[in-house]
Each structure stands twice: as C-alpha cells, then as structure tokens.
Amino acid sequence: MKKFLSFIVIAVMFSSCQEDVKFNTPGFQGLKDDVFWRANDARAYISSTGTLSIKGLTQLEELDLNTNSTAVGTYLLGTANNNNKAIYTSSLNGIDLLYETLAVPGPAFGVYLLSGGSGYSNGSSIATTGGSGSGLTVAITVNSSGVVTKVLVVSGGNGYISGDLITVTGGNGVCRFKVSNGGQIVITEYDDINQTVSGTFKFNALNANNNPAGGPILNYQYGAFYKVQIYPSL
Secondary structure, eight states: HHHHHHHHHHHHHHHTHHHTTTSSEEEEEEEETTTTEEEEEEEEOOOTTTTTEEEEEOOOOEEEEEEESSSSEESSSSSSTTTTTTEEEEETTTEEEEEEEHHHHHHOOOOOEOOOOOSSOOEEEEEESSSSSSSEEEEEEETSSSOOOEEEEEEEEEETTOOOEEESSSSTTTEEEEEEETTEEEEEEEEETTTEEEEEEEEEEEEETSOOOTOOOEEEEEEOOOOOOOOOOO
C-alpha cells in the first residue's frame, strides 16, 4: 500500500511539473530517471559570443543546459555542434559523476520532423536515406493531403548520430527529419528587457567517466525552466 501511495505522489508531481513551474520565479525542475527533481538555485549566463548557459543547482548536483544562441526555438543535443549540450555533475560520498550529451554513433531512436513533404501514404516500415548510418526505417502518419505529420522509428539501424538529416523515401521525396538521440532544449521565451529565459528540455546523457558508447545513461524525461534570471557572463 505504501509503495502504491508513493507511486501516486510521484505521478501527481510529474503531471503537475509543467503547471507548477509557471508559478515559480525562477523555476527549474523536471523528472530525472523517473524521480521528481528541482533545483535550489537557477541562473543563466550569456557569453561574449552569444552562447547561453542555464544552470540549475542542488546541494550536490549541477545541471548545465547550453545553446548556441538565445533565440526562441529548438536546439538538438548530442550533435557535432558542441555549443548545444547538457552537462550533469554530482558529488556524493566522495564519488564524482559527469554525464554529457555526447555525439556517439548508434541506432536512431529519436526524431525531429522538419518537413512533411506531400504525396506520401501511411506506412509501417518505410525506408530512409541520408545521415551517417544505415538501416533506419520508420512508420509515418499522413493527413488527407499526403503530408507526413508524424514519424516513429521502427528499426533504428546503426551508426547514426544526433543531428543527422534523414529523408523519407516515397511521396515527393522531401519529407525530412533529424535524428535527435541526445534530446533537445526548447527556448520558448527570451525576455531581453527583464533579462530572463524560459523553456523546456529533455535528454539522454552518457556517463563521461566510463566508455561513452557503453556506459550508464542519465535520462531527463521532462524538464522546464521558467523566467531564469540572466547574469553577466562568468
């Protein structure tokens, strides 16, 4: 019974995570490896080159979200662009851990649809072209005009990295998506007057202390930051 009640509490906290963060100024929280996580302190910095760093800290942890600009939009993580990344560090009982969204080749499992093309039909195992790997097939959902509205990975193939540009075969040949294995940071608001930033994030980070291709994975299933104050660059 106690385990069941604990599950309900965690589920309620997660479901209200996005709602709660709207009422915290600043707010920085999420669901980390299925456990509700909230930063005790949150602040952001803009470098002289325009890159953004959003930091959330607890007593023993630091989560650092980085994007190559402050512009509203989606930033894919784990790509060859090292300006877009998430870094998690912790220190407990003398053990220091470091997780990063590294660009490591492997099966594709996340997609970010860029264009839906036209003339496509619903399919459950459609071949693709492009990217650094091979063997990726997808299921697609189209609307009445043949525009692809949803893409799901059926077979992830191998050798892909986050940011790979993939084309779905068929139709007019211009349905394209990017592999997003590392996750993403979405900036929903940049307030230049009050110098605050808001958005959401989700990612898988590899344990940089071990072999990046085979080490443990840290997962933030969902996260949000709200009106985090931007300070002068470090």
